[in-house]
Amino acid sequence: MCDRHLMPLSMAAPGDTVELVEIRGGRRFRQRLADLGLNTGTSVRVIQNDHTGPLILAVKHDARLALGQGAAHRIQILPIHHTSKQDEPPGRGIQHEQFNHCARRQSQCRQKHHL
Amino acid sequence: MSSLTIALAGNPNVGKSTIFNGLTGARQHVGNWPGKTVEKKEGVAQIRGKEIVVVDLPGTYSLTAYSIEEIIARDFIVNERPSVVVSVVDAANLERNLYLVAQLIELNVPVIVALNMSDLAKTRGLKIDPAALSMRLGGIPVIETVGNRGLGLTELKDAIAQVVENPAAAAPVLLDYGRPLEGKIKALEAIITTNTALRKKYNARWLAVKLLENDEGIIEALQAAGQSALLKEAEMVIEELEAVTGEDTETLIADRRYALIGEVIGGVLERPRAAVETQSDKIDRIVTHRIWGVPIFLLLMWVVFQFTANVSAPFLDWVDMLINETIMGWAFSLTGALGLGGTWIEALLTDGIIAGVGAVLVFVPVLMFLYFALAVLEDSGYMARAAFVMDRVMRAIGLHGKSFLPMIVGFGCTVPAVYATRTLENEDDRKLTGFLATFMSCGARLPVYVVFGAAFFGANAGNLTFAMYILGIVIALITGFVMKRVVYQSKPPAPFVMELPPYRVPTARGVFTQMWERSSSFLRKAGTVILAASIVLWLLLAIPLGADAAAPDGRDAGFNNVRAEDSVFGTLSGAIAPVFAPAGFGSWEAAGSLVTGFIAKEVVIGTMGQIYVDEAEAAPTDEAVAAGEEVEEEPGTTFGEDVGNIIVSFGEAAVLTVQETINIIPRTVNIIPGVEMPEADFLGGEEEEDTTELEAALTAAFTASAGSEQAGKLAALAFNVFVLLYVPCMVAVAAMRQEFGARWMWYQIAYTTALAWLAAVIVYQGGKLVGLG
Numbered sequence: 001m002c003d004r005h006l007m008p009l010s011m012a013a014p015g016d017t018v019e020l021v022e023i024r025g026g027r028r029f030r031q032r033l034a035d036l037g038l039n040t041g042t043s044v045r046v047i048q049n050d051h052t053g054p055l056i057l058a059v060k061h062d063a064r065l066a067l068g069q070g071a072a073h074r075i076q077i078l079p080i081h082h083t084s085k086q087d088e089p090p091g092r093g094i095q096h097e098q099f100n101h102c103a104r105r106q107s108q109c110r111q112k113h114h115l
Numbered sequence: 116m117s118s119l120t121i122a123l124a125g126n127p128n129v130g131k132s133t134i135f136n137g138l139t140g141a142r143q144h145v146g147n148w149p150g151k152t153v154e155k156k157e158g159v160a161q162i163r164g165k166e167i168v169v170v171d172l173p174g175t176y177s178l179t180a181y182s183i184e185e186i187i188a189r190d191f192i193v194n195e196r197p198s199v200v201v202s203v204v205d206a207a208n209l210e211r212n213l214y215l216v217a218q219l220i221e222l223n224v225p226v227i228v229a230l231n232m233s234d235l236a237k238t239r240g241l242k243i244d245p246a247a248l249s250m251r252l253g254g255i256p257v258i259e260t261v262g263n264r265g266l267g268l269t270e271l272k273d274a275i276a277q278v279v280e281n282p283a284a285a286a287p288v289l290l291d292y293g294r295p296l297e298g299k300i301k302a303l304e305a306i307i308t309t310n311t312a313l314r315k316k317y318n319a320r321w322l323a324v325k326l327l328e329n330d331e332g333i334i335e336a337l338q339a340a341g342q343s344a345l346l347k348e349a350e351m352v353i354e355e356l357e358a359v360t361g362e363d364t365e366t367l368i369a370d371r372r373y374a375l376i377g378e379v380i381g382g383v384l385e386r387p388r389a390a391v392e393t394q395s396d397k398i399d400r401i402v403t404h405r406i407w408g409v410p411i412f413l414l415l416m417w418v419v420f421q422f423t424a425n426v427s428a429p430f431l432d433w434v435d436m437l438i439n440e441t442i443m444g445w446a447f448s449l450t451g452a453l454g455l456g457g458t459w460i461e462a463l464l465t466d467g468i469i470a471g472v473g474a475v476l477v478f479v480p481v482l483m484f485l486y487f488a489l490a491v492l493e494d495s496g497y498m499a500r501a502a503f504v505m506d507r508v509m510r511a512i513g514l515h516g517k518s519f520l521p522m523i524v525g526f527g528c529t530v531p532a533v534y535a536t537r538t539l540e541n542e543d544d545r546k547l548t549g550f551l552a553t554f555m556s557c558g559a560r561l562p563v564y565v566v567f568g569a570a571f572f573g574a575n576a577g578n579l580t581f582a583m584y585i586l587g588i589v590i591a592l593i594t595g596f597v598m599k600r601v602v603y604q605s606k607p608p609a610p611f612v613m614e615l616p617p618y619r620v621p622t623a624r625g626v627f628t629q630m631w632e633r634s635s636s637f638l639r640k641a642g643t644v645i646l647a648a649s650i651v652l653w654l655l656l657a658i659p660l661g662a663d664a665a666a667p668d669g670r671d672a673g674f675n676n677v678r679a680e681d682s683v684f685g686t687l688s689g690a691i692a693p694v695f696a697p698a699g700f701g702s703w704e705a706a707g708s709l710v711t712g713f714i715a716k717e718v719v720i721g722t723m724g725q726i727y728v729d730e731a732e733a734a735p736t737d738e739a740v741a742a743g744e745e746v747e748e749e750p751g752t753t754f755g756e757d758v759g760n761i762i763v764s765f766g767e768a769a770v771l772t773v774q775e776t777i778n779i780i781p782r783t784v785n786i787i788p789g790v791e792m793p794e795a796d797f798l799g800g801e802e803e804e805d806t807t808e809l810e811a812a813l814t815a816a817f818t819a820s821a822g823s824e825q826a827g828k829l830a831a832l833a834f835n836v837f838v839l840l841y842v843p844c845m846v847a848v849a850a851m852r853q854e855f856g857a858r859w860m861w862y863q864i865a866y867t868t869a870l871a872w873l874a875a876v877i878v879y880q881g882g883k884l885v886g887l888g
């Protein structure tokens with residue numbers, strides 16, 4: 001059931017809600033992102049990603065961040081949920097719950113590996 | 116601290132400066148993009164009859180500071196220990212904003228939360244319970260405000276007064292980091308508390324957390340203070356924690372803080388069920404589009420400069436008439452009435468001050484329209500999008516989009532642009548950005564383009580201006596491309612992260628305040644620097660130099676009776692003029708104007724006003740006579756007629772301005788080949804193509820020195836290119852020195868001057884080669 005794999009945020013599609021699982025890079029970089037609301041374990045909604053310019057993310061629901069492709073490439077994510085029409089409410093439906101569950105399991109998995 | 120100090124702290128763009136202005140009556144720059152305030156600013160507020168010092172700080176996302184403006188904010192809060200911190204929070208973005216509040220709470224200073232932008236939160240359907248938030252944060256005051264409408268300021272003042280009297284009322288609850296962090300924090304805290312030196316300077320718990328966060332600034336400070344034992348201890352603790360959890364400690368701390376915030380938010384904030392796509396998201400889909408983004412940016416620039424150059428023109432003509440005909444006439448009448456006609460006093464007043472300062476003041480309408488347009492851009496929220504769109508382009512030269520923000524600021528004035536680089540985290544990026552920002556055409560360069568545009572390019576005047584703006588950007592990009600490779604060995608830029616503020620309809624009040632602020636500071640400059648320069652220049656033009664100096668009538672020269680080219684200024688300018696001969700403008704007048712332009716670029720036009728108008732009087736050319744005849748032939752107007760005339764022509768100017776605003780549309784549409792859309796014409800073609808005295812004199816002079824009319828146009832173009840590229844002004848140079856050091860400043864002066872000369876020569880000689888001249 002859990003066939004979702006980690007992938008870089010730079011590959012996420014607009015409409016995806018994804019969980020940030022791992023952020024690669026120096027301490028400075030990771031802390032900077034955390035200050036702006038991009039910490040591991042957070043889920044963000046991808047508003048725009050054309051794979052060439054910066055992404056636009058909905059962070060902590062209400063903030064809109066522009067994030068360069070380079071930085072996005074260093075963030076590993078698990079997709080949780082996708083809404084093709086963005087005004088469709090998220091967090092509804094079984095599918096979402098499954099993905100969510102799945103994401104949590106995988107990130108726990110990964111953490112155990114870390115130990 | 117003996118007196119009471121209140122600091123305004125918060126994320127960028129949450130309305131700190133707006134609230135500061137509301138509390139103190141100051142006029143700090145506000146606008147809808149992150150990173151406007153880059154220096155702390157003090158003001159005084161009257162709170163319950165007491166004078167309290169309020170400090171507006173730059174925005175920061177956390178107390179771990181990365182860029183200069185964040186360090187300024189952090190250092191003030193941590194080291195200066197204000198009596199109260201008013202933490203300004205964006206209510207429409209509460210969760211992320213509370214991250215900084217959580218850190219302020221940890222500092223254990225009295226905190227008041229100002230829930231600003233509460234109007235925005237409401238329209239987004241976010242329901243916030245301030246009382247519940249206050250309770251969750253341990254009872255610290257939480258006040259709802261709408262900064263730009265001044266709502267909630269009285270309540271905020273009351274809260275401040277209460278906290279000042281009883282600081283314990285705003286003592287927040289501490290965050291509990293839970294296992295395994297909490298135990299280690301307590302252990303470090305215990306060590307710090309036993310150390311008197313540290314205990315005096317820092318809050319022990321805050322320092323313990325900062326150590327676990329590996330805060331570079333704190334570690335450096337402790338190292339300098341000889342606290343290596345504590346640092347060793349902290350390192351061991353960190354290693355231990357990381358071995359147990361498999362995560363680094365700063366991540367653990369950040370995650371825990373957000374988790375706690377999540378809990379707080381739970382009972383305080385109610386969101387609409389659906390994750391709505393906001394208006395801003397919809398606009399962004401078009402404005403930041405991969406393909407449309409850049410064309411939209413260029414189109415907006417085009418409209419801004421059409422607006423500045425063409426729409427302002429009727430008022431420019433009006434002010435020109437006011438100064439050069441009416442006021443000039445009054446000055447002559449006045450000196451005549453006082454029996455000073457024909458004396459050096461009259462000359463100083465008319466040829467010196469009114470001609471010099473007046474030539475610059477004529478452009479006040481142009482600048483007001485420019486500032487208006489820039490204020491609209493700033494308030495709308497588009498600034499951050501321009502940076503977003505230009506990220507792709509900036510990346511090609513090895514910088515990122517955020518570097519484009521100071522460059523846009525540079526369209527207004529280079530000085531704040533240099534300071535605006537403080538928001539960049541990487542020092543190399545910062546220096547390079549500051550260097551490039553000087554190539555953006557600032558408001559002071561605009562008068563030169565406008566005068567030359569009107570004198571040489573007639574109906575295409577706006578296009579000259581637009582071309583200069585674009586050329587500035589192109590030269591900046593090329594310079595950046597080369598410098599990044601040669602000086603910085605292609606080091607990659609810092610990662611690009613930037614907040615995108617929501618779009619907003621600019622408020623009339625915001626736009627006009629900003630326009631007024633900037634215009635009045637321009638007027639002050641005209642009244643001081645430019646006035647002084649005009650007087651000195653008049654003296655240098657009145658004093659003869661050399662034994663063979665002659666008076667205008669060919670006899671021996673004396674004070675205020677010398678041919679301009681034989682004056683001190685004329686002789687010295689003449690000596691350097693040959694340098695500019697390859698660029699087509701090797702006359703002493705042009706060279707002299709460029710030299711005085713080192714002071715400020717407006718002075719280029721001021722100088723030309725003095726020299727050329729003076730010459731036109733001394734040796735009238737046909738055109739100058741034609742242009743100036745109104746002054747000579749209307750000696751009989753009474754004061755009343757003058758005033759009536761001013762009012763009537765002001766009305767006409769207003770009508771024409773509306774017409775020109777409408778005509779931006781056909782002008783823009785007509786760029787498309789094959790399309791011909793008629794332009795509006797309200798006053799029925801009555802508008803005659805009148806050239807001013809200065810414009811006529813310029814056309815004559817450049818045509819004469821270059822040899823033909825076509826060559827004169829080329830020389831004029833080359834001259835504008837030179838003005839665009841060389842050293843912006845003395846104040847900008849001083850700012851460069853302060854921000855980047857004296858060496859960098861000298862590089863900049865040398866590079867820009869050499870580049871300006873080279874580019875001007877290429878334009879002129881290249882143009883001739885392809886047969887344009």
Ligand SMILES: Nc1nc2c(ncn2[C@@H]2O[C@H](COP(=O)(O)OP(=O)(O)OP(=O)(O)O)[C@@H](O)[C@H]2O)c(=O)[nH]1
Pocket residue numbers: 125126127128129130131132133134144145146147148149150151152153172173174175231232233234235260261262263264494625
């Ligand atoms: N809708 C709304 N807009 C506000 C409110 N307060 C301020 N603004 C606007 O928000 C924008 C940002 O305000 P500033 O005061 O410049 O923000 P700042 O926090 O000083 O920003 P930086 O100096 O860049 O950190 C401006 O356009 C203000 O007019 C508010 O309560 N509601």
Ligand SMILES: [Mg+2]
Pocket residue numbers: 131132133144145151152172173174
């Ligand atoms: Mg500010």
